Amino acid sequence: MQTYFIELSYLLASIFFILGLKGMSHPESAKRGMHLAEFGMLMAIVGTLMHHEIVTYTWILAGLAVGSVVGLAMGVWVPMTAMPQRTALSHAFGAFAAALVGISEFYREGGHLETITMSALGFEVMLGALTTTGSLLAFAKLQGLVRGTPMTYKGQNIFNMALLAVTIGIFVYLVIFPGSMPLFFTMVGLAFIFGLLLVMPIGSADMPVVMSLLNSYAGLASAATGFVLSNKVLIIAGTLDGFSGFILSILMCRAMNRSMTNVLFGAFGSAATAAASGEQHGSMREVGLEDIATQLAYANKVVFVPGYGLATAQAQHVVRELADVLEKRGVTVKYGIHPVAGRMPGHMNVLLAEANVPYSALYELEQINPEFPSTDVAVVIGANDVVNPDARDNPGSPIAGMPILEVDRSKSVVVLKRGQGKGFSGLENPLFFKPVTGMLYGDAKDTLTRLVQAVQHA
Amino acid sequence: MSHETLISALYVFALAAFLGYQVISRVPPLLHTPLMSATNAISGISLVGSIVTAGAHYNTVSTILGFIAVVCSTTNVVGGFVITDRMLRMFKRKEIAKKD
Numbered sequence: 422m423q424t425y426f427i428e429l430s431y432l433l434a435s436i437f438f439i440l441g442l443k444g445m446s447h448p449e450s451a452k453r454g455m456h457l458a459e460f461g462m463l464m465a466i467v468g469t470l471m472h473h474e475i476v477t478y479t480w481i482l483a484g485l486a487v488g489s490v491v492g493l494a495m496g497v498w499v500p501m502t503a504m505p506q507r508t509a510l511s512h513a514f515g516a517f518a519a520a521l522v523g524i525s526e527f528y529r530e531g532g533h534l535e536t537i538t539m540s541a542l543g544f545e546v547m548l549g550a551l552t553t554t555g556s557l558l559a560f561a562k563l564q565g566l567v568r569g570t571p572m573t574y575k576g577q578n579i580f581n582m583a584l585l586a587v588t589i590g591i592f593v594y595l596v597i598f599p600g601s602m603p604l605f606f607t608m609v610g611l612a613f614i615f616g617l618l619l620v621m622p623i624g625s626a627d628m629p630v631v632m633s634l635l636n637s638y639a640g641l642a643s644a645a646t647g648f649v650l651s652n653k654v655l656i657i658a659g660t661l662d663g664f665s666g667f668i669l670s671i672l673m674c675r676a677m678n679r680s681m682t683n684v685l686f687g688a689f690g691s692a693a694t695a696a697a698s699g700e701q702h703g704s705m706r707e708v709g710l711e712d713i714a715t716q717l718a719y720a721n722k723v724v725f726v727p728g729y730g731l732a733t734a735q736a737q738h739v740v741r742e743l744a745d746v747l748e749k750r751g752v753t754v755k756y757g758i759h760p761v762a763g764r765m766p767g768h769m770n771v772l773l774a775e776a777n778v779p780y781s782a783l784y785e786l787e788q789i790n791p792e793f794p795s796t797d798v799a800v801v802i803g804a805n806d807v808v809n810p811d812a813r814d815n816p817g818s819p820i821a822g823m824p825i826l827e828v829d830r831s832k833s834v835v836v837l838k839r840g841q842g843k844g845f846s847g848l849e850n851p852l853f854f855k856p857v858t859g860m861l862y863g864d865a866k867d868t869l870t871r872l873v874q875a876v877q878h879a
Numbered sequence: 880m881s882h883e884t885l886i887s888a889l890y891v892f893a894l895a896a897f898l899g900y901q902v903i904s905r906v907p908p909l910l911h912t913p914l915m916s917a918t919n920a921i922s923g924i925s926l927v928g929s930i931v932t933a934g935a936h937y938n939t940v941s942t943i944l945g946f947i948a949v950v951c952s953t954t955n956v957v958g959g960f961v962i963t964d965r966m967l968r969m970f971k972r973k974e975i976a977k978k979d
Contacts, residue, residue: 431927438921439898445914446905448970455967458921459960469927475934480946484933488953495954496961501969504912507962511919511955518951522928525944529937537885636915643925644892650928651884657895662922664899669911760908767911771966779973785908 423471430468431654437461438658448780501775502732505764506563512639513556519642520549526649532600539599543592545645547612552638554616559631563764569625578686581618588612628764630673630684637666669766676760678822708859713835714875720797722753726826727769728762730803734865737776743873756782757789757826759807786824796831802865809850834858837865913966920959926952
């Protein structure tokens with residue numbers, strides 16, 4: 422009877438999770454969907470508390486309390502600009518929990534598990550361990566605790582592959598001849614190390630792909646836990662998470678016209694690729710703030726193109742102010758969002774939504790590109806590679822074929838940039854040297870604030 | 880695990896994978912960040928495994944590992960849902976946004 426109740430709560434939870442994710446197809450239905458998912462989660466937890474194997478609730482309640490406090494604090498106080506870091510951290514937590522449950526199961530059985538269970542448990546623990554450390558390193562990179570450029574050394578890929586091969590070798594051995602504790606913990610240790618090695622050579626600009634991939638691994642680790650515990654709601658939720666991450670990583674790779682292998686092992690943005698970029702195209706034209714203000718004030722259509730620089734400068738609210746002032750003057754304002762702008766999928770959308778920009782003004786790449794020829798001023802804020810015309814015009818460019826926002830087709834382009842330095846990829850951006858382009862150097866937030874004032878007086 | 884259990888688990892996995900593909904591909908890029916934090920919260924369902932490990936008292940090590948796992952998954956569940964809600968509340972249609 423009790424078992425039926427628990428299973429029923431899991432079944433309903435699974436259904437609510439699926440309905441919840443289905444709601445994500447539109448911003449209006451998404452909120453309702455999430456409430457369903459939350460309710461499903463609550464039911465699954467209440468159901469589990471009735472599990473017959475549970476003898477003491479002390480540690481459970483303590484864990485639930487601590488986790489709720491930490492989770493609530495993170496949920497309420499983490500600013501939107503720090504969303505990539507928070508997401509990386511939560512991938513680490515999820516994966517670590519899966520790894521721990523796996524280790525505990527192995528320990529409890531003294532390592533003597535059947536072939537099938539051991540296979541699932543191996544996957545669970547390996548994926549969990551490598552995702553934990555990989556996500557923690559991604560977090561450190563995003564938070565600026567370690568530098569965001571790829572860390573490479575000679576023979577890196579061969580070393581990583583060798584380590585992975587050894588880890589998998591031990592896994593296969595354990596499946597065939599189970600029971601060795603030392604070997605199991607060696608495997609776990611190697612998986613933890615492999616996670617770090619996997620993320621080390623990946624630069625900050627490739628973070629959207631890495632985040633999605635780690636998301637996928639964390640989900641699959643949960644799904645593997647479901648196989649170990651024969652728990653179907655775990656399999657379903659884990660698989661949904663795993664596939665969601667997988668689809669996102671494919672979308673992100675497509676948006677950069679690069680293969681997954683290239684992202685993971687290419688160390689893009691390192692010194693080696695930077696050297697490939699070559700000649701100067703002339704000189705950049707610096708323009709005055711007043712000129713730009715006048716151009717904006719008398720434009721018909723203005724398109725803002727935000728990049729990661731918008732997040733670092735925390736300039737999303739000022740952009741919205743500038744848009745307000747312009748709209749009051751009858752200017753049409755739109756936003757062009759590149760899929761890999763920022764550090765995680767959808768990063769720019771969330772930032773602008775936080776600043777109260779209505780989502781109807783946010784346009785995807787395919788929607789906004791045909792509009793650039795009729796755009797009077799395109800304002801590029803802290804974006805670089807996603808507007809680099811070389812990706813379209815120069816087949817020899819390392820980013821050739823990457824779909825870009827074609828701001829250079831608009832009548833005038835203003836680039837807000839911190840300094841004269843190159844973008845993350847280390848590539849020269851011919852956009853900055855085009856006659857239509859004017860450069861405005863300085864902190865984006867500061868520049869935009871002064872632009873707002875200047876437009877008001879124009 | 881018996882073979883029947885494995886087969887039925889594989890069925891569930893395969894069907895969830897197809898369903899996941901169908902459902903997730905309909906999510907617009909606009910909502911990709913909330914999607915990621917929502918799926919994160921949902922996969923915090925590994926909490927149910929952690930709860931049993933923490934409460935069953937198989938041995939001290941399991942209890943400790945289980946306790947840490949409960950903390951980690953609860954953080955994900957609570958934090959994930961709170962943040963997703965917070966983000967989704969920010970996405971507004973034009974008319975409503977204008978009033979602010």
